[in-house]
Amino acid sequence: MDLSQLLSPQAVKVVSDVTSKKRLLQCIADLAEGLIGLKSSEIFDALQERESLGPTGVGHGVALPHARLTDLTEVKGAFLKLERSIDFDSADRQPVDLVFALFAPSDTGVDHLKALALVSRTLRDDALCAKLRANSDPATLHTLLTEAQASQAA
Structure with a gap:
């Protein structure tokens, strides 16, 4: 499994108008609706x-x-870069500006866990996160994410 399988170019978005965790989750659900074909309200819930x-x-x-x-x-996944960080109740109490959402079939087990581990490992790279934060073009963000993961596998 690699990020290019999880993350299509259309699943990457830069968001400027999110001010709360709830609004962010709604934004993710709205984006995912077009990607995975399920209702936004179901995804949000x-x-x-x-x-x-x-x-x-x-x-x-x-x-x-x-x-x-x-x-x-x-x-499937979706990546959002927030132009303004928001409180997300993170363990380190730091505001969030990089968000990678994952959606899995309810009956999947190991694939969901593998995808979470892959994304987590990728976004632990401080240099990659700095590049993501320095760019606001969705195509560039997609390339950075998928190429970073490919280079880690090499």
């Missing part, structure tokens, strides 16, 4: 339900919200 179990802000300005969805057939 699944993201909210997962967040109620514990925040998915992993630290260093990164969040990995994720949800399992009944009518999904494969793991």
Whole structure:
């Protein structure tokens, strides 16, 4: 599994108008609706339900919200770069500006965990995160993410 399988170029967005965690989750759900073909409200509810179990802000300005969805057939992702950081209840109490959301079929097990591990490993790279923060072009962000992961595998 690699990021180019999880993340299409259309799944990368720069967001300037998000001011809260709830609004961010809605923005993710709206973006994902067009990518995975499920209703935004269903996606939002699944993201909210997962967040109620514990925040998915992993630290260093990164969040990995994720949800399992009944009518999904494969793991898919979306990446959002926020122009203004927001509070995401992260463990390190740092605001979040890089968000990689994952959506998995409800009956998948190991693929969902592998995808989470892959994204987490990729976004632990401080140099990559600095490059992501320095760019605002969605195509460039997609390239940085997919090439970074490919170079880590080499």
